[in-house]
Structures are given as C-alpha cells and as structure tokens.
Amino acid sequence: MNKKFIGAIVILVLVLLPISYIGYGYTKFDEQIAPKPNAVSYQFVVIKPPESTNYVIISARTFLNLTQSGNWSPPTGSKIYPVTIITGITGDLGTDMNLTFRSRYERFTIIMGSTEVKTCSTDPSMFPGNCAERAAAVTEITAMASNIFKDHFYYEGLSQGMSESEAKAYAFKETTKRYGKAYLAFFTKAQIGLGTIGNEKHLAVILLGPAEGSESNRIIIPKQGLVVIEGKTDDALRAEIALIEKAINFSWPENNSTATG
Template sequence: MSRRALVYLLVLIIVAAPLGYIAYGYTQFSGLLAPKENATVHTYMVLHFPNGTYVAVPEPYYLNITKGGKKVPVGVRVYSVDVFGYLTGFPESDINATMLSKYERFTIIVGSTKVKACSKNPSEFRGDCSLRSAAVSEISALTSTLFKIPYYQEALKKGMDNASARQYAYEQTINRYDVRYLSMMTKVAIGTGRLGNKDHLAVVLIGPAEGGEENRIFTPRRGLLILEASSDDALRAEVVLIETILNFKWPSGEKNKQVASNSTKS
C-alpha cells in the first residue's frame, strides 16, 4: 500500500469512527423511546384545579368516583398518564428505584434547544413557557432533594453533626448537578449510556416542542427517567404524579399542591 493510500485510509478511519459512534448513539436513543411489548402499565389521572393545585389518583379510583355520579368541577383539567414498568415489572417500583438510588452525578434535560426561545422570544416556543419552566423547576427541586439524602446519611455516619451533614449534602449536590438541552449530542450521550446509568441519573423532559405525543413516564434502563407529554401542563402534572408515587411531601407552605394516595394494584 502506498503512503498516500495509507494516509487516506487513516483519515477515513479518523473521520468515520466518530461519525459511526454518533450514529450508533442517536439510533440507540430513538430505540429507548420506542414502547416495549408486554410491559406493565398503570394509568393515573392528574387533575389541575384553577387555583394551581394538582391532585393525582389511580385511574380506577377516578373512574369509581365519576361513575358514581360525581362530576369534575368546571375549569379542572384532567390528564391521563401511563406509567410503565420496564425494569421490575412494577411501574411504581421502577420510579422508586430510579429516583431513590445513590448516584455520583445527575443531569436534568429540560427539553430541546427550542426551550431557549422562552428567554428571548416566548411566542416562538411551541408550548407554554411558564408551564415548562414550572415543570423544570419542580423536577429539578425534587431530584436535587432526593439526591442529597444518601450524602446526608453518609456525612452523619462520618460523625458530622446535623448542620454540617446538611451543608455537606448541599455542596455535594451543587457540585454534581448539570442541566442540558436535548441536543443531538445529548441524545448520543444517552444512547451510548454515558448519561442515564447506575452512576449518573438523567431525567429527560419531552413536551410538545420535542414532539411529545403521549402522556407517559418510563424508565427504559437504570438511572434514566423519561417524562413525555402532549402539553407542557401535562408535563408539569407528570412531575406531581412522580411525587405522588414516591409519597413525597414538600414542607407545608412550600409548594401549592395536593397529592392523593398512590395505592393501586396490578
């Protein structure tokens, strides 16, 4: 082989390898979004009241009430959300295992780069900027709060007092937190497993701006939680539903919401 041919071959390898890696990651990401067969699905109804309160209940509970003659009050928006159980076969267990595990880092993917329009020209955003911001703020606060817990417990075991342990957990959380847009390279990072794994939790928000068509929550693999919704209000409602499933309660007066019992049976 001539020197020129060898140089061409090396250039081809140098260029083709990264492109192949990107193509592979992007394809794998698309595969993660595809519904899996024979998955257990539990459906919840999330009600958004005019005063800003959200209530999440299992679908059977909602149907029993409405069939009994009670009507949903005027002005209340109702969202049906499917929660899939891909990992354990139990949707609620998947959510708990994903959100309550200890991770080295966590990243909130707030949506596509189109979300940037909310800070410059909201009218160009396909969706509702205020509701997307609310969804991002809520899931970020929830995730960071849960992320702190293992580090707080770790600090206590090291002999720190309560105040020092809380400060340690706070610092660890701030230093291990990242925010991304759902760009092509972020999709590649998720598809190849660099984001959303046993060490690095990734929470992905997919709304109408990203092509969200269904209201569903699923964990295609350990450390990866995906919220897809057909509207930004439904996306906000899904965050409340996750809190319901986790039986998570914000301190009184800190959040204006109400969540109902998440008990449901297969």
C-alpha cells in the same frame, strides 16, 4: 508505502471512529427511550382544581367509577390530565418508581426538551408551547431530584462524623457538582443511545412536550436511570411530575418547597 500516506490514513481513522461511534449512538436513541415489550402500564388521572397549587391524584378506574356513579365530580374549572405510566424494570409500579428516583447515582441530568426551549429565553412567543409551564416542570423535577440527592449525601456526611450544618453543606456541594442540564440535541441523543447517561450510575430525565411533538401524557421508564416524561401540553408535564412525587411518597423538607404550583 509512503509514510505520509500511512499517517494520513491513521489520522483519518482516528477522526472517523469517534464520529461513527457517536452517530451509532444517535441512531439508537429511539430504541433506548421506547417502552420495552414486557413493560407494564398503569393509568392515573391527575386533577388540578381551579385556584389551587395542589394536585389530586387517583387511579383511572377510581375516577371512572366515581364520575359515572354520579356521586362525585371534579370541581368546575378543574384541569384533568389522564396519565399512563409505562415501566419495564420489574413491572411493579412502586418498586420501579422508587428504584428509578431514589437509588444512589453518581450524577443526574435534566434534559429540558429540544433546543426550541432556548427561545423561551430570547423570544417566548416563538416557542410552540407554554414557556412558563415548561419552566415550572423543569424547576419541579430538578428540585425533587436535587433533594433526593442531598438526602443521600447528608446522611453520608453524618455517618462520617460531620455536624448537622457540615453535613448539609457537604450535601449541597456534592449535589451541585453532580447536576447537569441539557437540551435534546444530537450529542445528547447520542449519549442516551450509547447509554453513557440514563443508566444505573447517571440518572437522566427527559421532558417532551408539544414543542417536541408529544401526543400523549406518559411517563416511560424503559430501564433504571432513564425516565421520559411526555405531555401533550407543558402544564401536563408539571402534573405528571406531581404524579411521580406521589408515587414515590416524596415530600418537601420543612420550610422548603418549590413555588411552581
């Protein structure tokens, strides 16, 4: 057989195999982010009173009992977000939320939404949602995850004999180099489908709002290291992150908090 022909075949195979592999990962994306058959659901209501940057979070059952009894109602003008958390790791809400967000990972990536989010930088009027609210959601989840990462490396630094200031600098450096952001494009979907991100070593958080066709307010944890936050509106995404912070008992370091409201 002609050596040139064999060489061409080898090159073709070497080119097609990676493409096929990535394509396979892309086809598995929806399966990876979907709730597992044994997943357990929890219902909450997140309330943002008018003129307030704080959120009130209660279970859906408590909200229903309070409002139906006539003993309590949200302040007039409040925004009310019914949210469902669906988790399929152990099924226990506290365990799964803390396992997902507080475990030690090597890296974390915040997937800000589809490539349409880019229009917020060029022409916000073309974005099928609210750019300011999407930015607030991205900022909040990024800051929360970063602070948790910093804690791990801060205490690691102290255990290695660093001073407090040295440990803080070490934590900042390590967290910064391990953080990534992405859009939900073809290659990112392939990575999630293949499990190269969104696993026990690499936390991936996906934001899906009206621009991505989200029709419900849900937080889905199909496995450790992968979180999908869906919101019917972009401000709902921000409210759901407040729910996550409450669920894992996250508090901002003294004199350090986000200003997303």
